[in-house]
Amino acid sequence: MLEVIRFDHVSFRYPDEEKWIFEDLSFSVEHGERVVITGPSGCGKSTLLYLCNRLYPGNCDGIVKGTITLFDKESEAYEPGEVNHKIATVFQDPDAQFCMLTVEEELAFTLENLNVNRKEMDERIRDVLELTGLTDFRQSIIQQLSGGEKQRIATACALIMEPEVLLLDEPISHLDPYTAKQFISWLDELQKKRSLTIVAIEHRVDLWDSFFDRSISLESMPGAGLLLKREISKQGKQALQVCKVRTDSFLQETSFTLEKGEVAVLAGPNGSGKSTLLKTLCGLIPSKGTVKPSQLGYVPQSPEFLFITKSVKDELSFGGGNGADILLERLHLSAVTEAHPFAVSHGQKRRVAIASMLCDGREIILMDEPTSGQDAASLSELAGLIDERAREGTTFLIVTHDMEFAYAVADTLLLIKKGYLTGKFSADSVWEDEQLLTAHHLLQPKGWMAREVCFA
Amino acid sequence: MKSALHNMNPSVKFVLVTICMFTLAFFFNPWTPLFVWMGVIMMQLLFSRIDWKMWMLFMIPFVIMAFGYFWTTLVFAEDKSGPVVLSVWSMHITEVQLNHALSLSFRVLAFSGLSLLFALTTNPVSFILSLMQQMRLSPKIAYSILVGYQFLPVLKDEFVQIQQAHRLRGAVQEKNVFRRLLNMRKILLPMLAGAVRKAERAAFAMEARGFTGEKRKSFYTIIHVGKVDGYMVSLFMLLIVLSCTSVLYIN
């Protein structure tokens, strides 16, 4: 078999840091293989991928020891851009990997980079769109497409170069479970048609089922395997009452109540109005109807959008509330009280956001997609945090499409479709009802299935 | 006919509009800029399919700005010679003053007219592609600009989200312009931090698709220079010559 990528005793570090990202790494990938590289955030997965397509070390002036062989030539011997049409890449963020407005222009941009003759371009664009089943999207404006569609377009852009190797950088981390599954089976067929070599980095291999032949682990995962299901913490006292809330354009009339200490998950297909509902509830979008209490806490997908001050401590006391010191300790933020809220880790940012909401006396926390792009360790940290807070009486309403996470934390589920709230259900009754799940683009959690197997 | 201005080569149009503006800067009589302004409107009536409601909307601030220039020139004039033509309260306005004031305000209108002609009849993407194909703009810069352009809706959305989040935290919107500028920093910080991340991702995605920033050998969309450019350039030149010499036959 032909070796396409080979690392021999490779070490890498950034020029301004003493610490090596990884040391003495050796592996090889052969033609036609499907390999996944795993490891927790920050272990150098992305760095490794960037070394395979020669984005590094040039782009960060990094220091490399050892030899990297791509096909049968040493990586340094390639001209800039030369190896990129043999080794193509699909990145993680569906929003930030395009430079043109329409799909056609984007594909043409790629062909121009390869100095393809103009006469051939039209045919190659048509062919790749046919191969990938995206012919209808030729004139679409990329930024108006959904995340799943964008990832397919990105893959088409990679395939139009007729590469031998396809590198995937956590390509499904921003997709809902249903879309992710579709993307994976779509990719499976493409790989067979083209006999591609696929090298992916991924921290959640479980979603891929048996897609990969082999996995390379960069660092053992620190004991954060399956999320454990928490116990119900509803305290029977009504905390939130939503009565006939609706917006002028999209959101239909919505009523429900949540109890003190309840953890509810709001789920539904992409674009079904989950974020809109959250924003409406906390008064960011004008609406009719009543929400009691009117002051709700809100944590957006990027918690740093909330930050106004220069230190974690000021951030908590910004709203004029008392008890910042106690909250800092209870939410494990004592070590970073003086730090800049932007400079702490993502998990800490989220805790700062929640703490400042609690400090303002907002006892009901609405969270928008806190799970997207998070690795296993930070997911279990988040689940732990929610459990701990809920036991102390905080009510949560969480938008997520991570079913394992929902299974672990949710007492109840609110399901939404096309701006219409289907209803509020107890978590277990939803996991049982496959029809209800499919109708909302959801999948049965593996945790639930494992439990069913036990019972059977 | 109706689409001649839209079909012009964007670079040619850009150079043409710029030349017109520079020429205008040398003239201090009211007639030249006035004629240019009217000529530009005529051209758009004849050779474009622009949305005139939009045109009016954009023109309003410039008309107000022209008024600002008008009275400023009257009050703070350098040259107050010539016969007095007008007296308002205790102020005497001479012919020279009035001429200067009118010429500067019309100049504002002519400049805005030219700018609007360009803005309303040019496709932004074609403009950048044309700068690359006709004006030898480096692809590295050209495509970076296009990346920025396609990020506009994403960043705008982010801007609104941050504003909303800050409002939720009780940050009040300042009425005072100066305070508002200072407060802007708080919205800017998360936006710029996000922009740094996005810039790196976008650049990596481009390079991963073989983009090196070298001059390109072939283009999928070719922006042509054609006959219509020739006709339009001649028409504009005629307009400029007529307007510039207008002083001679009007007096």
Next chain:
Amino acid sequence: MLKSWKLKEVVLMSLFSVVFGIVYLLFLHVGNIWSGFIGPIAYEWIFGIWFIVSIICMYIIRKPGAAVISETIAAAVEVLLGNAVGPRLILAGVIQGLGAEAAFAATRYRRFDIWVLMLAGVGASVFSFVYGYFMGGFTVFSTGYVLLMFGLRIVSGAMIAGVGGKAVVDGLLATGSLRGYAITRSKKGEARA
């Protein structure tokens, strides 16, 4: 010159320009109209905000050309965003950028302290004023009025673009998001020395 530029640096300048473009569009729209009544002097005190991108980019990237290129890109982006002042901005952008660039070039791109940044703001003010003097026909205004405008613009360039630009970047630097850019490397170097 462009050879030594990394693509991510050029894209960064473009995205920063879009961010500031949005700020101009959304925030200064209202001010636009009433300031129209006051005449050309209304904008002078706030003029420095137009130069801020070039100073921010140079302060971060620290390569010859950063000021001119970023200011030019900013102007082009402004045109794409549908700013009606359009084509005039591109030329003005190049000239302002050259003004800021001149200050950095004078220190041979070695110093990036507050004084040099303010000087760059002043440089941009001077260049842009000369251009505006010609295009806007300021010759007809009385000398005192022109001097007042000029003075205001210089102060604004030094304060808003120089001091303000530094404040914005220092804030950004504190968040740790500028890793991999010249400014972070030099700060580390200073800390070590």
